[in-house]
Amino acid sequence: MENQPEIIQQALELAEDGSTLARDWLTSPVAWSQFALLVTAFLAALLVSRRLMPALKKLLTPAEDHQTVLSIARRFLVRFLPLLLPLLAYGFTAIGESIVVSLFDSGAVIAFGKRVFLFLAARSLVTQILNDPFLKLLGRYVLIPAAALYALGLLDDVTLALTELQVSLGNISFSVMALIRGGIAGSLLFWLGRWSTRHSTEYIGRQEDMRPATRELAIKTVEIIIFGAAFLLLMSIMGIDLTTLAVLGGAIGVGLGFGLQRIASNFISGVILLLEGQATVGDYVELDGGEQGKIVRMTARAAVLETFDGRWIVVPNEDFITTRVVNYSDSGSANRYEAPFSVSYDTDINRIPALIEAAVATHPGVLDAPYPPDCELRGFGDSGVDFSVEFWVNGLDDGDNKYTSDVLFLIWNALKENNIEIPYPHRVLEWKAGQDPRDPA
Known part of the structure; x- marks a missing residue:
């Protein structure tokens, strides 16, 4: 065993410790009493969940034609009913744990059982509740493995090992754990930002009393606020000093002043267009350069025009500010x-x-x-x-x-x-007597 690689030795030591722990549990009356308590707690949770599940489902499920905020919240809660069984088992086990610890001054087996019930809850959440492909993928490859390590009591050891493992990028060093935590947090934050932006866009788009330009401006403002807040929160989670953003902002300002003048000009022109409302989505416009079509999309950089023959023309926002624009449908005129x-x-x-x-x-x-x-x-x-x-x-x-x-x-x-004649071109020819009509003179 001494000649084996270090990782093999560590694995063998863990296996030996696990076999020793299992042998002690199997030969200990205290452990058997805790096993019995776990089985009892699970059976009690199974019985209670079977009784409660139909009643809760009936209580929380609204009528199909109800679309109020309360109805939406009730439909959301119904999706989490599969968690009832493992969470009840966890709760009943926690109640029994206090009794066992007071009697035997030991609760290792029952603590392991509680962690197993949490693992089952995480597995039910991923397999039965989550529908979004990204969240399902994150749960399958992050949440379930983390819950499994926690159930086995290895999560702290793995976290410590990943924290000590450093990755260097030039003069900057990161721990692998910080990178993993940043990747998970960033994925969740930007998924939440995209989800919030989509629902905010749908809500603002339904406000028919707002001008189209005002709606577009509100949508862009909400999008910038949501993703800006997500970025700042991610920097804080990763432990990056936010004061360094001042240096980054200065560098971006210099870049905008030299290499990104047109991009900055188009962005500012887009904001001006949304504020003034002179041209917005749905308007049919004709530019001084001859481009004409219906505005189907307005981005931070350009507007997309769709012509009647099916072509899309991308026009920089700056052209709407610096050139003459004919709007055939502004304000529904x-x-x-x-x-x-x-x-x-x-x-x-x-x-x-x-x-x-x-x-x-x-x-x-x-x-x-x-x-x-x-x-x-x-x-x-x-x-x-x-x-x-x-x-x-x-x-x-x-x-x-x-x-x-x-x-x-x-x-x-x-x-x-009305018998009114529509004329067509005709000519009257005159020539003198005795003159050949073919003679042009």
Whole structure:
């Protein structure tokens, strides 16, 4: 045994100690009484949980159509009912432990049983309660092994060994335990931050009395606060002095001043856009550079426009501040369009405005406010008299909406029904008698 590696020797020593402890327990009347108490506590917990489980489930389960805060809390508590059996067994064992210790001045076996019941509770939590894939993965590879080590009484030894094991990165040294603790805490904090952000976004998105720009600003503010607090809490858990962040902040400021000017400019421009509300998600905009489309997403750096032909255009936020932007749908305002047409010179043009305005007004999408349809005389063309009808609609004349096309159909039908001729280009040729018409002179 002396020639074996150190880790093999330690394992053999632990196995020998475990076999000695097991032999002592099996031959001790005090240990057998504690085993009996553990079995009794488990059977009592099993009996009580079978009686309580249906009643608690019925009490905590609300009606399916109830969506109040209390109903949501009750549904959340129902999910934890599988923990009832191991926790009752743990509680009954704790009650019996005080009696056994007072009688025999020993409680090693029953203390081991309590730790086993906690391990069973952790296992039930991971296998039957947790549904989130990340939490389930964390429970399977972190919580259950830690609970198993605690049940065997090895958790303190393993923690001490990992704390003494150091990892060096240049001039900085970390213990393996600090890295593990930081990784677990960071994963949980940022998962909680993502979960909180998602639910906050859903809640703020349902506030219809808020302007869209205000909602977007509130969502971004909540996201920054949640993840900022998670980062600071993680630094504190890992034992990093928060005063060092002042140096880090100074370095970031220098970087923003030199290499990240455009990123900083776009970020600040995005905040200004959200504050002013001149362009927000859902608006149809046209930029000075010719880009146009519906804003489907606004990030910290850019806005994403979706065109009617299915393309996505990423436009930096700075372009919305420094260039001319035409917003076709800000505050739900209506838009005006024109439909030009011509009639023959033989037409009584005094009839045309009233006739066309009445026809266009029948379209369900044409508005009476801010102005009803207005037919105007525009000029006297080569082939006919030129008119144009102006009309207002809510929405854009593209994609699913075909307002101008529909209005032109209405104009065509109205003119045909009233026997009004729509002219087409024609020319009148004159030539002198005796001259060959093929002669251009």
